[in-house]
Amino acid sequence: MDQERLEKTISLIHDVKYGGLPTHFPSLLAWDKGLLPLRKQKNLWEASLAENPKREIGIYLNVPFCKKKCGFCFLDVKGGASSEEQAEYIHAVENEMAFFEPVFKNKEITSVYIGGGTPNFLSANLLKELLLNLKKHFLIKPGTQISMESNPDFFDEEKAEAVAESGITMLLMGIQSFSARINGENGRAQDVTRIKNAFSLVRSAGIKYINADLLCGLKGQTEKDFLKDVIMLSMLRPTQIHLNRIKPLSGTLPPKIKKELSQWQQAGLEILRRQGYSVLDEESACLDGIRNVQGNYFFHLENSLLGLGAGAMSHAWGKLRSRNTVAPLEYSKSANAGIGFSELSLEIGINEELRHYLMNTLLHGENVLPEQIREKFGPEGESIYMELAMGMEKNGYLEAAGGGWICPLRMQDWLGVTSSIYGNNLLEHIAVRNGL
Numbered sequence: 001m002d003q004e005r006l007e008k009t010i011s012l013i014h015d016v017k018y019g020g021l022p023t024h025f026p027s028l029l030a031w032d033k034g035l036l037p038l039r040k041q042k043n044l045w046e047a048s049l050a051e052n053p054k055r056e057i058g059i060y061l062n063v064p065f066c067k068k069k070c071g072f073c074f075l076d077v078k079g080g081a082s083s084e085e086q087a088e089y090i091h092a093v094e095n096e097m098a099f100f101e102p103v104f105k106n107k108e109i110t111s112v113y114i115g116g117g118t119p120n121f122l123s124a125n126l127l128k129e130l131l132l133n134l135k136k137h138f139l140i141k142p143g144t145q146i147s148m149e150s151n152p153d154f155f156d157e158e159k160a161e162a163v164a165e166s167g168i169t170m171l172l173m174g175i176q177s178f179s180a181r182i183n184g185e186n187g188r189a190q191d192v193t194r195i196k197n198a199f200s201l202v203r204s205a206g207i208k209y210i211n212a213d214l215l216c217g218l219k220g221q222t223e224k225d226f227l228k229d230v231i232m233l234s235m236l237r238p239t240q241i242h243l244n245r246i247k248p249l250s251g252t253l254p255p256k257i258k259k260e261l262s263q264w265q266q267a268g269l270e271i272l273r274r275q276g277y278s279v280l281d282e283e284s285a286c287l288d289g290i291r292n293v294q295g296n297y298f299f300h301l302e303n304s305l306l307g308l309g310a311g312a313m314s315h316a317w318g319k320l321r322s323r324n325t326v327a328p329l330e331y332s333k334s335a336n337a338g339i340g341f342s343e344l345s346l347e348i349g350i351n352e353e354l355r356h357y358l359m360n361t362l363l364h365g366e367n368v369l370p371e372q373i374r375e376k377f378g379p380e381g382e383s384i385y386m387e388l389a390m391g392m393e394k395n396g397y398l399e400a401a402g403g404g405w406i407c408p409l410r411m412q413d414w415l416g417v418t419s420s421i422y423g424n425n426l427l428e429h430i431a432v433r434n435g436l
């Protein structure tokens with residue numbers, strides 16, 4: 001493959017937006033298209049659970065509805081779904097839960113994340129029904145973190161209480177900006193005057209942990225605007241704050257803009273540090289060390305995740321990756337007809353898990369030791385790693401450090417590490433399938 005085609009293929013791989021999940025190996029650009037037969041899905045999950053009894057199991061539940069789609073949103077959400085469409089969707093998700101109930105019988109679920117979309121756009125009754133169904137079909141371990149994304153606009157007393165009574169332990173509030181002007185310029189329908197009251201309502205209802213997100217790089221936003229938002233948010237004292245860089249709807253941010261926005265993030269984190277927050281990484285800080293479990297990329301390298309609902313991604317460790325039908329109404333139709341749930345899938349094995357682990361740890365700047373790989377993937381995994389790492393060191397993409405290897409994370413290293421871990425055949429397959 002010539003250099004230009006190689007670079008295009010790798011940039012496609014890294015452009016795939018996986019929501020909060022770490023970059024998959026292999027990328028979903030290489031997965032098989034078509035409705036996954038239910039019998040096969042069930043068998044692969046059962047095999048994964050039987051062979052990996054110690055791995056944790058998380059549930060990700062997607063609610064793909066919002067009042068109106070924001071101008072910068074890259075997610076597959078439906079704006080303004082009718083109450084019939086919402087009810088039909090909750091019914092479809094329950095069908096999916098019922099399908100998996102016998103597979104997960106006696107298996108404890110140790111984390112739940114309800115994302116979207118805007119889950120609290122649902123009525124209080126539908127939200128309660130969704131959470132009741134979850135507890136009816138799965139064994140949720142006592143004390144499990146149950147997190148839910150939300151928009152401050154949709155909290156009134158009834159909904160805040162419904163959320164707390166349903167067992168949500170952590171709320172993630174999408175603020176993005178406190179400025180009505182900036183929200184307006186970015187096509188976001190949000191009443192910023194309701195934000196403070198939403199915090200009071202959910203706290204009075206008994207929710208202790210609140211995560212909140214801000215965006216930097218919005219249209220019409222200056223660094224001063226962003227830092228003002230950081231100060232305003234810190235005054236509301238959420239337990240964790242994320243200062244996210246905007247992601248363009250297609251492609252990636254130009255390096256110059258990325259660098260500038262990273263400086264805004266650093267300045268924002270410095271403000272939070274002065275306000276008593278502990279900085280967790282380059283974009284988040286927290287007050288008391290309680291983190292969203294599924295927000296930690298390591299969780300996804302080591303454990304299984306059952307995705308429920310439209311567009312949800314599943315990972316049956318060592319056996320299967322799949323993505324549910326993305327279009328909400330199509331998902332509802334096929335789930336309610338009992339035909340199937342996933343439109344994209346790939347059978348995987350330990351080799352894919354090893355490469356997934358290496359891609360993410362090396363490209364997060366971790367020092368990866370051979371003995372750590374032997375412990376997780378056995379002697380065969382260790383020798384695959386040694387061979388790959390020595391090749392990458394020879395080509396200048398990794399440096400030997402402390403008995404292992406570390407990636408200096410320059411642009412050429414992203415290309416080099418990704419192409420070494422993928423190998424020519426898989427890259428060629430992805431290039432051809434994606435018209436390169």
Ligand code: SF4
Pocket residue numbers: 065066068069070072073074075077116117118151174
């Ligand atoms: S509220 Fe969030 S999920 Fe919904 S459209 Fe806006 S950015 Fe996307």
